[in-house]
Amino acid sequence: MTQDRLIIFDTTLRDGEQSPGASMTREEKLRIAHLLEKLRVDVIEAGFPAASPGDFEAVRAVARAVKDSRVCGLTRARAPDIDRAAEALKDATAPRIHTFIATSPIHMQHKLRMTPDQVVEHAIAAVRHARNHTDDVEFSAEDAGRSEIDFLCRVIEAAIDAGARTINIPDTVGYAIPQQFGATIATLLERVPNSDKAVFSVHCHNDLGLAVANSLAAVLNGARQVECTINALGERAGNASLEEIVMAVRTRQDIFPVETRIDATQIVPCSRLVSNVTGFPVQPNKAIVGANAFAHESGIHQDGVLKHRDTYEIMRAEDVGWSANRIVLGKHSGRNALRTRLLELGVEFDSAQLDDVFARFKDLADKKHEVFDEDLQALVSEAAPEE
Ligand code: KIV
Ligand code: ZN
Numbered sequence: 001m002t003q004d005r006l007i008i009f010d011t012t013l014r015d016g017e018q019s020p021g022a023s024m025t026r027e028e029k030l031r032i033a034h035l036l037e038k039l040r041v042d043v044i045e046a047g048f049p050a051a052s053p054g055d056f057e058a059v060r061a062v063a064r065a066v067k068d069s070r071v072c073g074l075t076r077a078r079a080p081d082i083d084r085a086a087e088a089l090k091d092a093t094a095p096r097i098h099t100f101i102a103t104s105p106i107h108m109q110h111k112l113r114m115t116p117d118q119v120v121e122h123a124i125a126a127v128r129h130a131r132n133h134t135d136d137v138e139f140s141a142e143d144a145g146r147s148e149i150d151f152l153c154r155v156i157e158a159a160i161d162a163g164a165r166t167i168n169i170p171d172t173v174g175y176a177i178p179q180q181f182g183a184t185i186a187t188l189l190e191r192v193p194n195s196d197k198a199v200f201s202v203h204c205h206n207d208l209g210l211a212v213a214n215s216l217a218a219v220l221n222g223a224r225q226v227e228c229t230i231n232a233l234g235e236r237a238g239n240a241s242l243e244e245i246v247m248a249v250r251t252r253q254d255i256f257p258v259e260t261r262i263d264a265t266q267i268v269p270c271s272r273l274v275s276n277v278t279g280f281p282v283q284p285n286k287a288i289v290g291a292n293a294f295a296h297e298s299g300i301h302q303d304g305v306l307k308h309r310d311t312y313e314i315m316r317a318e319d320v321g322w323s324a325n326r327i328v329l330g331k332h333s334g335r336n337a338l339r340t341r342l343l344e345l346g347v348e349f350d351s352a353q354l355d356d357v358f359a360r361f362k363d364l365a366d367k368k369h370e371v372f373d374e375d376l377q378a379l380v381s382e383a384a385p386e387e
Contacts, residue, residue, distance in 0.1 A: 006249060006258035007199065007225035009043040010036050010242060012274060013062070014074055015203075016233035017047070022278040026058040033062040035273055036230075037069050039266040041242075043096060045072040045227075049088035050081040056088050063092035070136065072096035077126035086133035097130040098168075100140035103147040103155050116151055120158050127162035139164035140203065145171035149184065153191050160194045166225060167198045171214055174207025174237060182217030189222045201225030204240045206232060211240035216248055219258060230274040231282055231289060243267045243288040243320070251315055268321030288320055295326040299334025302327050306340055329376070331365035338376075345373060347380050 013029050013036075016022060024032070029046060036044050046062035047055040063071045071092040073085035077099050089095035101112070101123050108114055114122070123139065130137040139159040141152055156167050169188065171181060185202065189195045202218040202225070204211040215226045232241035246264060249256045271289035275282050284292045294317035296302050304311030305325070317325040327337050335358050342349065342357075349357060360379050365371050 003253075003259040004224055004257055006219060006256075006260050007042045007201070008242065008246065008260050008262055009045065009072070009201065009225050009227045010039075010041040010229065011045040011203075011227050011239065012036070012229040012231075012233055012242075013058075014045040014047050015227075015235060015239050016229040016274070016278075018235045019233050019238065019278070019280070022233060022280060024058070024277060026054065026061050028277045029058045030061050030065055032230075032270075032273055032277060033066055033071075035266065035270050037066050038263065039270050040261050040263045041069050042261065043070040043072050043225075045074060045098065047088075048074045050075060050084040056084060059085070059088040060091070063089045063095065067093050070094040070096050072098050072138070075099045075126075075130070077101040077122045079125075079129050082126060082130050082133070086130075089134070094136065095134050096136040096138055096166075097134055098138040098140065099126040099130050100142045100168075100170075101126065102142035102172075103152060104143035104145075105148065106146060107143045116154075120155055123155050124158050124162045127159050127164045131163035135163075135165070137164050138166035138168055138201070140168040140170055142170055143172040144169040144184075145173065145176045145181070149187060149191075152188065156188060156192050157194060160192070160198050165198055166201050167195075168201040168203050168225070168227065169218070169223070170203035170227075171205055171211075172203075174205035174211060176204065176210065176214045177208075178210060178213045178217035181214040182221040185218045185223050186221040199224050201227060203227035205235065206237040206239065209237070211238070212244045212248070215240045215245055216256075219249070219256060224258070230270050231280065231286070233274060233278065233280065241287070243271065247288050247315060247320065264319055265321045288315075293317075294322055294324075295328045296337075297328045297330045298332040299337065302337035303334055306336055329361070329365065329371040330369065331362065333361075333365065333371075341373075342376065342380070345376065345380075 017024055046059040049056040049059045059073045073089050075081035075085045085097050127139050200223050202215050202223045204214040226245055228240040228242040228245050230242050232238040246262045282289055284290045296305050301312045
């Protein structure tokens with residue numbers, strides 16, 4: 001099967017930063033942008049230049065520093081915002097202007113106070129204006145997840161005619177359900193007459209915990225760009241997690257007709273940096289980047305993994321940037337794991353001695369979450385190793 005390219009659009013520095021308490025300085029954004037470039041994301045959305053002078057400077061600094069990824073700035077569908085973004089991006093090797101306007105009845109009526117016709121006019125004018133600055137213009141129909149399909153088709157067709165080369169379908173409030181969201185993408189691709197002139201993209205929020213599932217359903221139905229963030233950082237419950245999408249597509253090549261150009265070994269370093277900069281810890285059981293993602297504690301699993309890693313691992317820890325998987329010694333661990341760890345520490349016991357240490361290990365493990373090497377050394381010093 002020939003694989004299409006799936007464009008990875010990282011918005012950690014823009015939507016991720018909109019997570020309450022996660023705002024970043026110019027220097028912090030630069031450090032993360034360098035690592036995102038090393039991760040080989042296709043597009044780095046560096047910020048919202050019209051939002052503040054600091055964000056303008058941050059986008060400008062990222063645009064000047066990054067060479068191997070496109071650098072994008074977000075704008076409302078207004079000429080002054082677009083000009084500000086163009087100015088911030090002027091030194092970028094590959095600049096992208098990303099302009100958006102809401103298309104759902106709720107947003108048009110209560111937030112924008114515009115008629116649908118006015119929204120279409122604004123979308124066209126914004127895309128045309130952005131095209132005066134760059135060929136690479138992305139248009140987003142904000143709250144597409146709650147927009148009417150006929151109206152979405154109309155706005156998207158107009159945006160493509162006006163020059164948008166990426167059409168983004170955001171599930172802004174995380175309302176979509178995978179099967180339905182996938183069908184929406186398929187319908188848009190089929191019904192918008194000029195859909196072949198643009199890359200269709202999705203941008204899913206995680207309010208129902210479905211951001212990754214919705215993004216993947218969209219990919220299966222023809223989306224070829226996914227907007228996502230490191231550690232799933234983002235407004236409210238966050239955005240789709242970059243690491244989960246990339247590894248799902250890579251691990252299940254039998255299902256997904258796409259590949260990315262991501263260097264997955266940079267995933268864990270990126271996750272750590274974003275966590276350190278924002279002060280948002282990564283939950284231990286977070287897929288791919290959580291401390292327990294490649295750790296095995298129970299005896300049955302440890303025994304299986306020690307015999308053959310594929311028994312309980314569908315990916316290699318080393319492939320996503322961990323130094324190794326982890327066999328964690330605790331109250332569920334078995335003799336095989338204990339013996340293996342002792343051998344790694346240079347201690348070899350005969351079977352009777354191992355029985356004795358194993359019994360004392362279990363007593364200790366009942367009192368602690370994890371038994372560390374120092375604990376084992378103390379247990380061992382009470383028993384006589386073989387000559
Ligand atoms: O969630 C959203 O709709 C957005 C757009 C501005 C792309 O972040
Ligand atoms: Zn968003």
